[in-house]
Amino acid sequence: MHTFDKNSARVIAADLQSTFGSLDAALVRSANLLGTVVETAAASSLNATESQRLYQCVASGLSHVVASRSEIVDAMKRMTILKRHSNLETVDIGCDNPLRTIFTTSESRPAVHDTIS
Numbered sequence: 001m002h003t004f005d006k007n008s009a010r011v012i013a014a015d016l017q018s019t020f021g022s023l024d025a026a027l028v029r030s031a032n033l034l035g036t037v038v039e040t041a042a043a044s045s046l047n048a049t050e051s052q053r054l055y056q057c058v059a060s061g062l063s064h065v066v067a068s069r070s071e072i073v074d075a076m077k078r079m080t081i082l083k084r085h086s087n088l089e090t091v092d093i094g095c096d097n098p099l100r101t102i103f104t105t106s107e108s109r110p111a112v113h114d115t116i117s
Helices: 006-043 048-084
Strands: none
Touching: 006 048
């Protein structure tokens, strides 16, 4: 069994919430940027080659933000598993339990590699 400091765990939970807020805000701003770039390119008569390059660059940046968010979700899942096998198993530290709230029953069962000894 792992032993974690409750206050440190609460700071991590708050940092996770803040990180998701920042990433979601970045997604909104990136999506807005893409829309504005498309409108501006069309209005400025950019040729298809140049506009395509521009769209791909902006869309790639947006995709990277989505991928970053996915990595943080995976880290949160791992932290939830660690918490379940620690002295904080029954302690509410103010974070969501993604294994209980967003997955179906069959998905929430820990896989063999999720069991921590």
